[in-house]
Amino acid sequence: MMNRTVQPAETLVRSMPARFRGPFVRWPRAADAVLATAAFLSAAFLRDTPGDTVAVRPVTDVPLPVLLLYAVAGAALYLRRRRPIAVLYVVLAVWAPTLGSGYSTLGGTAVIALYGAGRHTGEKRWSPLGAVAAAAAVTVDGLLRSVPWGEAAFGCLVMSGAWYAGRRLWLRAERGVRVRREQASEAQRIVAEERTHIARELHDVVAHRVSMMTVQAGAARMVAAEDPRSALEAMTAVEEAGRQALDELRHLLGVLRPKAERDGLGPQPGLTDLPRLVAQVRDAGLHVSVTDGLQAPLPARVELSVYRIVQEALTNVLKHSGPSTHTEVRLRHDECGRGVTVEVLDDGRGTAARPAPNTARAGAGGHGIVGMRERALLLGGSLDAGPRPGGGFRLAARLPVQGESV
Structure with missing residues (x-):
């Protein structure tokens, strides 16, 4: 007869959470x-x-x-x-x-x-x-x-x-x-669609004007020695085409930006703008603390990516967890000094109602995490995001300071 005193010993399986691995x-x-x-x-x-x-x-x-x-x-x-x-x-x-x-x-x-x-x-x-x-x-x-x-x-x-x-x-x-597998495929599809859309818009809006500028500049070079007047007219046409291309490019970037970012054509934000961003989300109800361990200056493209990643991460916290959420932003250099790490952690204990704990931000309702990961990859870095073992959410981006973007 079966010995009922011997029980199945394998009760811990690979599908269990990582924090409880037997x-x-x-x-x-x-x-x-x-x-x-x-x-x-x-x-x-x-x-x-x-x-x-x-x-x-x-x-x-x-x-x-x-x-x-x-x-x-x-x-x-x-x-x-x-x-x-x-x-x-x-x-x-x-x-x-x-x-x-x-x-x-x-x-x-x-x-x-x-x-x-x-x-x-x-x-x-x-x-x-x-x-x-x-x-x-x-x-x-x-x-x-x-x-x-x-x-x-x-x-x-x-x-x-x-x-x-x-x-x-x-x-x-x-x-x-x-x-x-389906989530990874969907993320790849979103990235491909966004890249294709941007490339198509840039080609349609700017390529024609730039081609005209190239032709006019070549013509001016050919006749500059023999007919300075015609060369001047050609360069005037180049100047006008450049202005039109710049105006159309600004309009295109305004269309591609999220609506909240269309606030003028001033300089792109950087680390000096983080206090103003933090003050805005505090006014919205988040309890935000910032640990800034960045001492050396960063390239402009890296500063912009740091700002945008923090901005999108705080927006996600406010959207998915709601006001009164305790959030911590950590900025630091890597040990080797070749990159920076951006870490945003929250306790997930805000006032917003979520369909399931620690899962709302990973859903397919938006492209925020996909966009942040794409921004990090374009710099040659990486981004990880997921629920924390004790509750809440963690996002960590690693961005190289040196080297060309991907």
Whole structure:
């Protein structure tokens, strides 16, 4: 009969949050070796006794052939991640000769093998068939040993339940992989669309004027020595085309900017404008603190990216978490001095109602994080964003100070 004292040992799986990683995730091979050893020792030294209790028996009471069967079943469990179906059927095969005897103590090992078959493979025929075979083995063992039907039915339920639990975890992990793949594909599509749109607009609006300027400048160079008047007229045309191209470019950039940024054609913002930005979001209700560890001056393009990333991150905090959220902005140089790190953290405890904790900002409702990541990548940097283990959200951008943008 199945030994009910041996429970499935793999209860921590890879789909659990990173902040709660058990030994079966951190050290899978070592944990599987310990599990296989424990299964062998349990089958060899523990036995059911009258009164539904468990007793320890000396190893000398176990015949050598049966002990070898226990060893094969325990050793097979070590491969339960790489060969889950083969392990399941090996365990069932070595369990079969002991059914109906006092040595039928491989039920716990079969439970672990069933869980592994459901958890570590998406096979749709031999995996569920193994669960049926295990339930049949429990039934046969119960009949041969005259076990009450209720106990036999409970054993069948445990066998099928172990396989079903593993199967559900497998399906959930597969669904998570599919969702992440779809999110990555959507992010790439958004970036490609934005780049294509900007390139098309720049070409349509500016390329024509710049081509005219090039032609007129070439003509002026050709006739400058012989006909200065014609050269002057050509350069006047170049000047006029340049003004028109500049006006159209300014209009185009005004269209491409978010509406909130269309506040004139002054200089692009930089680190000196961060206090004004922080004051604005404080007026909106955020509790913001800034740790500025940037000492050396930064290139203009890096200052602009730092400002925009902080601006978008604070906007996301206000949008998704709401007023009264405690937010911290950290700016610092890397240890090697070749880049800067922008980190924005919040506690997610504002007054805004969110559909699900720590997930609103990762949804597909906007392109904020995608845009910030694209801005970082264009400088040759990177950006990570995601929920914090204790609640809230964290965004960290790393931007190189030297080198050309991508």
